Amino acid sequence: MFDRLPKVRVLEGFSAGTLPVDRLIAENLPTVLPGVARQWSLVQAGLESPQAAMAQLRASYNGRPVQYNWGEPATAGRPFYNDDFTALNCQVRRGTLDQVLDELASYLDDPAPPTYYMASLLLDYCLPALREGNDLGLERHGVSAPPSIWIGNRVTASCHYDAPNNIACCAVGRRRFTVFPPEQVHNLYPGPLQPTPGGQAVSVVDFDAPDLERFPRFAAAMEAGQTVVLEPGDAIFIPSLWWHHVKGLDPFTVLVNYWWSSMPEWIPTPMHALNMALWSIRDRPEHEKRAWRELFEYYVFGPAGLAGAHLPEQGRGELGPFDETAARRMRAALLSRLNR
Template identity: 70%
Template sequence: MVELAASVRVLEGCRPDALPLDALIAAGRPALLKGLARDWGLVRAGLGGHRPAMDYLRGRYNGRPVQYSYGGPEVAGRPFYDDGFTGLNCEVRRSGLDQVLDGIAAHLDDPHPPTYYVASLLVDASLPGFRADNDLDFDAHGVQAPPSIWIGNRVTASCHYDAPNNIACCTVGRRRFTVFPPDQIGNLYPGPLEPTPGGQAVSVVDFDHPDFARYPRFREALAVGQSAVLEPGDAIFIPSMWWHHVQGLDAFNVLVNYWWSSMPAYIPTPMHALYHALWTIRDRPEREKRAWREVFDYYVFGPADRAGEHLPEAARNMLGPVDEILARQLRAMLIDKLNR
């Protein structure tokens, strides 16, 4: 693994019932929340070993089939693209969580185990009752952030970004997080938008064995990257759009995370706009692209009220703040235009 000089800043004394959400978002940079989940039931079980942690999960599992990624020993714990970047090196399977845990348990001492990876499983759907002893109090902030659980062996989630804010709690095993600010996208060499190993394009750089001849700008990313190793009970805050590379360091690892958006539910993901811009703008002549950049700077990336400030309020329509009613009107208009 590449070494970084900078470490993620550490915040001590955070509690599940007193999350400093406003301060975290205002700071706009990652933070290691030391010991945030240290009193969780799963953390306590895991400190007794892998088997007690697995038994804890089995005892709260409702039998509903789960989806997971499986790869042979040659995958080396790194769900990724295939050699041609047109497919993936793992297959998606469905079975009971019990069977996944059995597969991991069978290879706990194997130096080259097959890869098992349950990713982003909604806790409430498959582990009812889990949150009674393992939860952060987002409700106290009026924030809807249903937790997801991630279960696997020594799995690496290649460097990627997520649109929502994220608090990830390390519950069993240790994990190394390596994070980069959003402006490093060009230095991280993202792979295809489709398919992807986990829903988002990931960096094609192998962080364990970086090929600087092929990916020279990766050195620039390393110069501003930060890292942190989370022990069981630690958590990390990752702001929206920050890139993060996550490595499970032990033979059995479990993480619980919470995503939440700063925007209301009626505002969709900007990824829709990205795909539309790739379709409608990217391949135009450079002169036209420069002109459209000015248009977007004026309407989108500048001050939110600039484009409509010289108009009467009643005439602003979509140039004014987007509420739920306007959002529905915009959606209907776009659907109508795209279907022509």
């Protein structure tokens, strides 16, 4: 199935110091950046052996407790749901990184190991020394994006989206990324908003064995998909809200990623607005929903300055641009209204 998909576009010739960050954001397309992390010491250790990569992680670890997902061998590396979607098929455990690495090492030659997945762990929390020699340094490109690390075995992160922009660097082992534009939400069959295996809703389609009788629109999603297998040292840029399915292909895998928002920190995630709209709009009569759609088009999805353009600047209130002070006022007003 994946062999038939077009490949994610590739931009050659860049390094960590010359990343085309502005171009990536402006063009808003998934993009592979081959070899940008090839010189990382962790990448070089992983090319030597999984054990060498584990040794470097141990040497950089500060001993803080970590959280990870663990699943029986039957989960087959896919943190997901139970049969009725009321709970997840993996346990959330706490321990030390040394313990997790010991257990991963013991299963390197096992064709059906338990699932181990340490997800989105901030490097600065438990592996601060690793940033020396293993960092893209996005700050020099004007991007504030503290790196996170993902450690596991042949784990599948089911197809999902993230609100921030993302650069993901394949550090140890190979990973297959399959990406879809945001409009494919209609064909990807998202699961519950809560609980979720990774924070956002995920597609409930098993990409390794899609059931097209149950999920017929998934065929249309695949027509719009793109794929790539990243080698150690390769990176991929995934724009905000693009869906991506990520499969680890080797017995020990490590990924380092960088998330950042296009908006200042005082602008909240639109997920809050989506949750409020589900609560306050979705179940209204259709004629009311059509009217609310027009209001949203006018106030939210149309040109940013349109709704207040006919008013004097000092009288625009929430219809004018938000700065940090205006954002605080809006937050206080919303909290007051919700608490009534």
